[in-house]
Amino acid sequence: MTAVPEEQPAWRQRAVERSTRAAKLRAEQRVQRFLDAAQELIAEKRTTDFTVQEVVDRSKQSLRSFYQHFDGKHELLLALFEDALSKSAAEIRETAGSQSDPLQALRLAVEMLFEQSLSNPGVERPLFSDFALQLLVKHPAQVATAHLPLHQVFTELVEQAEDAGVIPAGKPRRQASILMQTVMFVAQGNGVPAGSHAAAVSAEEVWQFCLGGLSGVPVRN
Incomplete structure (x- = not known):
């Protein structure tokens, strides 16, 4: 026994x-x-x-x-990246959550993410532009995991806007992903000349562009 x-x-x-x-x-x-x-x-x-x-x-x-x-320097940088993205998600959730209008909440989230993602190594940001892309290329799975809290916030905001009928129904998780990538990429390259366009892009312009994509209404000059 x-x-x-x-x-x-x-x-x-x-x-x-x-x-x-x-x-x-x-x-x-x-x-x-x-x-x-x-x-x-x-x-x-x-x-x-x-x-x-x-x-x-x-x-x-x-x-x-x-x-x-x-394990090494890359893991330290990844920890900084993940920590900053987590803080960003918390800040955006809190600010957007104070809005009763779901479209205004989504707009604030887009503009906050854009401002936080602008290249400025001297200030704590969710994206450090000189190594974020390196991490993405070399450690894509870990970078994707780091973005999950932020992606969840944007998914919820898109869902709320769709439920309120202010944007057409779609695929919230996929829309949130495209939205985040657009905002972050534009912020990282902001001010870099592209053809005849050399002026810095504003947070308002980014929002109007994203809104056009979400609503299916073309953005007009």
């Missing part, structure tokens, strides 16, 4: 859980120090052209500790 293992006393379970929570908190603090150090270097250098050792030195931690949490 197989012996039934005795259940651990409650005090022992509490002690183990407390120890686990403390270890998790210390790990989270170490990770945040690495992220903060990398963000400071990006702001100072206005580029992601820094070394892992610089991050380690800035964070006042060890190289061994860095590699306990990250």
Whole structure:
């Protein structure tokens, strides 16, 4: 007959859980120090052209500790990218959620994402233009996962606008994806001459273009 293992006393379970929570908190603090150090270097250098050792030195931690949490620099940058996108999603959800008009809510979301995506390495943004495309090419699955919170917000906003009848019914998830890609791509290349067009694009212009695509009504000059 197989012996039934005795259940651990409650005090022992509490002690183990407390120890686990403390270890998790210390790990989270170490990770945040690495992220903060990398963000400071990006702001100072206005580029992601820094070394892992610089991050380690800035964070006042060890190289061994860095590699306990990250496989390398690309994973650190991906963590920054994912963290910033998550914050962006939360900000957009909160601001858009304050609007009773679903079309106005969607408009605010588009304009906020556009402003947040403009190339400015000295400011914390959801997209760091000098490495976002590299991550997309080399780690597409991870980048797609990082975009999920933001994609969910835009999907909900498109669904609400369609339910209210202010835009035609379609495929909300696919529409949200196309919408996000359009806004981010235009923001990253904003101000770059394209043919005879060299003036910077405004958030209002981006919204009008996206609205034309969602509603099926051509945008007129």
